[in-house]
Amino acid sequence: MKAAGFDLHHVRVDAGPLKHAMELNTAYLLKLDADRLLSRFREYAGLTPKAAHYEGWESRGISGHTLGHYLSGCALMYAATGNEELKQRADYVTQELKVCQDSHGNGYVSGIPRGRELFEEIKAGDIRSQGFDLNGGWVPLYTMHKLFAGLRDAYTLTGNRLALEVEIRLGEWLEDICAGLTEEQMQQVLHCEFGGMNEVLTDLAEHSGDGRFLKLAERFYHGEVLNDISEEKDTLAGRHANTQIPKIIGAARQFEASGEPKYADITRFFWDRVVHHHSYVIGGNSYNEHFGEPDQLNDRLGEGTCETCNTYNMLKLTRHMFQWDALAHYADYYERAMFNHILASQNPTDGSVCYFVSLEMGGQKSFNSQFEDFTCCVGSSMESHSLYGSAIYFHQDRNLFVNQYVPSTVQWKELGVTLQQETCFPQEATGRLTVHTDNQVQFTLQIRCPYWAEKGMSIKVNGEALPVNAPSSTYISLTREWQDGDVVEYDIPMTVRVEAMPDNPKRVAFMYGPQVLAADYEYAMSVKERELPAVLIGTPEDIAARITPAGEQLYHLTDRGSDVYFRPFYSLYDHRYTVYFDVFTPEEWTQTEAEYRKSAAYQARLEEITIDFMQPAEMQPERDHEFEGEHVNLGRIYNRKYRDTWPSGWFSFEMKVHPDAPVSLAVTYLKTSDPKIRFHMEADGMRLGQGLLESEELNQLETFIYDLPETITAGKDKIRIRFVAAGGYKVAPVAGVRTVKRESLLPL
Numbered sequence: 001m002k003a004a005g006f007d008l009h010h011v012r013v014d015a016g017p018l019k020h021a022m023e024l025n026t027a028y029l030l031k032l033d034a035d036r037l038l039s040r041f042r043e044y045a046g047l048t049p050k051a052a053h054y055e056g057w058e059s060r061g062i063s064g065h066t067l068g069h070y071l072s073g074c075a076l077m078y079a080a081t082g083n084e085e086l087k088q089r090a091d092y093v094t095q096e097l098k099v100c101q102d103s104h105g106n107g108y109v110s111g112i113p114r115g116r117e118l119f120e121e122i123k124a125g126d127i128r129s130q131g132f133d134l135n136g137g138w139v140p141l142y143t144m145h146k147l148f149a150g151l152r153d154a155y156t157l158t159g160n161r162l163a164l165e166v167e168i169r170l171g172e173w174l175e176d177i178c179a180g181l182t183e184e185q186m187q188q189v190l191h192c193e194f195g196g197m198n199e200v201l202t203d204l205a206e207h208s209g210d211g212r213f214l215k216l217a218e219r220f221y222h223g224e225v226l227n228d229i230s231e232e233k234d235t236l237a238g239r240h241a242n243t244q245i246p247k248i249i250g251a252a253r254q255f256e257a258s259g260e261p262k263y264a265d266i267t268r269f270f271w272d273r274v275v276h277h278h279s280y281v282i283g284g285n286s287y288n289e290h291f292g293e294p295d296q297l298n299d300r301l302g303e304g305t306c307e308t309c310n311t312y313n314m315l316k317l318t319r320h321m322f323q324w325d326a327l328a329h330y331a332d333y334y335e336r337a338m339f340n341h342i343l344a345s346q347n348p349t350d351g352s353v354c355y356f357v358s359l360e361m362g363g364q365k366s367f368n369s370q371f372e373d374f375t376c377c378v379g380s381s382m383e384s385h386s387l388y389g390s391a392i393y394f395h396q397d398r399n400l401f402v403n404q405y406v407p408s409t410v411q412w413k414e415l416g417v418t419l420q421q422e423t424c425f426p427q428e429a430t431g432r433l434t435v436h437t438d439n440q441v442q443f444t445l446q447i448r449c450p451y452w453a454e455k456g457m458s459i460k461v462n463g464e465a466l467p468v469n470a471p472s473s474t475y476i477s478l479t480r481e482w483q484d485g486d487v488v489e490y491d492i493p494m495t496v497r498v499e500a501m502p503d504n505p506k507r508v509a510f511m512y513g514p515q516v517l518a519a520d521y522e523y524a525m526s527v528k529e530r531e532l533p534a535v536l537i538g539t540p541e542d543i544a545a546r547i548t549p550a551g552e553q554l555y556h557l558t559d560r561g562s563d564v565y566f567r568p569f570y571s572l573y574d575h576r577y578t579v580y581f582d583v584f585t586p587e588e589w590t591q592t593e594a595e596y597r598k599s600a601a602y603q604a605r606l607e608e609i610t611i612d613f614m615q616p617a618e619m620q621p622e623r624d625h626e627f628e629g630e631h632v633n634l635g636r637i638y639n640r641k642y643r644d645t646w647p648s649g650w651f652s653f654e655m656k657v658h659p660d661a662p663v664s665l666a667v668t669y670l671k672t673s674d675p676k677i678r679f680h681m682e683a684d685g686m687r688l689g690q691g692l693l694e695s696e697e698l699n700q701l702e703t704f705i706y707d708l709p710e711t712i713t714a715g716k717d718k719i720r721i722r723f724v725a726a727g728g729y730k731v732a733p734v735a736g737v738r739t740v741k742r743e744s745l746l747p748l
């Protein structure tokens with residue numbers, strides 16, 4: 001270990017946008033009703049709920065996941081601010097969990113529907129596991145992981161011993177569930193998303209001093225995913241991103257607890273792959289929750305980019321890894337993702353948060369409802385916006401690392417030093433660090449020179465300039481006998497930089513210092529250019545050189561005679577924007593304009609007439625569309641997922657329609673030469689006709705349009721679409737289904 005984090009109790013964020021985000025999050029945590037979050041815990045423990053459960057995910061199979069995040073959020077924010085009301089909330093939730101646990105009598109406690117029965121089935125070896133379904137439950141171990149983590153945080157951050165006692169009993173219950181399962185059976189269980197069970201059980205072993213939990217943590221090693229990573233194979237494409245990241249955090253904790261190098265290798269390889277080969281400019285990853293092929297991001301821009309939970313987890317992983325190696329590039333990534341994804345995911349007016357942070361060109365942030373939705377990202381954001389103080393400073397022996405530029409104060413108890421930082425970062429990268437100490441004390445201040453510091457940085461100590469020549473992504477080390485009142489000033493000149501897509505040097509984003517810039521579509525941009533998602537003329541470097549500061553949080557560019565105004569991405573919340581731009585030379589644009597406009601207009605029109613879209617073989621879309629089937633198969637070719645069937649199989653799902661307008665159904669098939677394909681489709685039980693059959697051109701996508709008879713859709717909001725194989729035959733691979741208002745734009 002080359003560095004240690006500070007106890008969150010000893011760091012205070014004093015001002016600026018992160019402080020504002022923390023205040024909004026505190027207000028949100030206090031507005032939530034703990035009794036509503038606990039409702040199903042009491043119900044399933046045979047006790048009368050004190051209040052009705054919330055709606056959204058809290059009314060579904062994943063109910064109870066929010067309570068775990070809530071307990072963590074309250075404990076973290078109490079540590080970060082000292083707000084006693086939050087500690088009282090954490091204490092209350094813990095006490096209530098104890099009551100529910102006592103009522104169950106066997107250590108079990110949760111708000112998962114049919115949870116207790118479901119785990120008894122697993123204990124008996126009856127295991128039915130898919131990606132997000134375990135014996136009919138929606139990711140029950142994922143939900144359990146949140147509860148373990150909440151109890152751990154209540155214990156470590158608020159000092160609540162009862163939380164540890166409840167957690168130990170829950171751990172013993174889980175050990176009993178798993179005790180009789182063979183290795184093969186455990187791997188079957190782990191086929192369904194399970195959060196970071198290996199992480200919380202390793203923590204529990206440390207906090208309880210009971211080595212049994214370390215053994216149990218090892219049983220949550222998911223070979224199918226982690227074996228490839230341990231052999232340095234990037235097989236992440238097509239995998240659900242946020243299912244994997246917590247497993248790696250668990251591996252990181254297992255390395256810290258056991259010293260087993262394999263776990264460190266897994267962690268390092270995974271971090272490098274995700275940060276350098278699967279991440280967008282804002283530091284987020286994934287499209288519609290899934291990883292794609294490495295370094296292939298150009299065609300993966302849309303509403304579904306960058307699930308916020310993923311970055312919550314990547315930052316958590318990064319905090320561990322910085323402590324191992326104390327390398328500046330970990331802090332660089334942290335800065336990028338903290339300001340440009342996590343902070344950017346919160347609405348600065350009310351504290352609501354994004355599930356996906358859209359990088360669609362011309363897109364918009366979409367915020368979840370604070371009291372209706374209760375998605376995973378609403379839960380993890382309760383923690384994210386409490387954690388800003390956790391990675392600003394680190395220490396080791398007589399070294400104090402200043403990793404983040406945030407107005408803040410840290411108490412370094414070991415040396416009797418308090419360091420205060422004042423800055424307007426990220427708007428400006430100047431600031432001052434003031435040392436407060438009763439006695440003169442020798443230590444080394446390690447100040448990060450960030451990755452974007454193309455012109456280096458300058459340092460003054462007590463007003464005197466020091467000759468520093470630090471390359472970016474390194475530390476400037478200042479060793480002195482520090483005295484009370486010593487002041488270090490830093491100044492890092494910001495420049496506009498270009499970051500291109502790894503697979504397309506002409507699709508680029510711009511950064512000003514640490515800030516990702518987004519063109520603000522509502523602000524002084526000509527109407528004509530709003531039609532186009534994002535086209536700029538010139539070379540990327542030449543355009544970057546023409547972007548200039550134009551006032552507070554505003555940057556200006558003239559392009560083809562029109563004004564384009566940029567804002568820091570984190571500050572935009574209610575306007576359309578683009579982060580990525582297609583850059584053309586004037587000659588290229590002359591050649592391409594007509595085609596580009598046509599394709600952009602077509603895409604825009606398609607979005608306009610679309611009533612509903614269903615991506616088969618992806619968890620959330622299938623759940624949202626009430627997917628059902630028998631003898632069903634799924635697969636993926638070239639990043640496109642599909643559903644087909646085994647012989648005599650069928651599948652069906654609901655699609656939204658328009659009650660009083662003609663609707664067409666567009667089905668995208670993957671062409672195949674399989675002679676065993678023969679099937680038909682039904683809409684609400686009415687046969688529509690034959691689907692696509694064999695084809696010469698293999699693995700090409702083709703879209704077929706079916707006009708739905710108005711007798712089927714009239715007066716309805718949705719209908720059930722069913723694909724049925726003929727006896728002994730199969731359904732062709734279906735890669736996408738869309739309902740559209742019928743019109744002449746078709747065919748697709």
Ligand SMILES: [Zn+2]
Nearest residue numbers: 307309376377
């Ligand atoms: Zn999420």
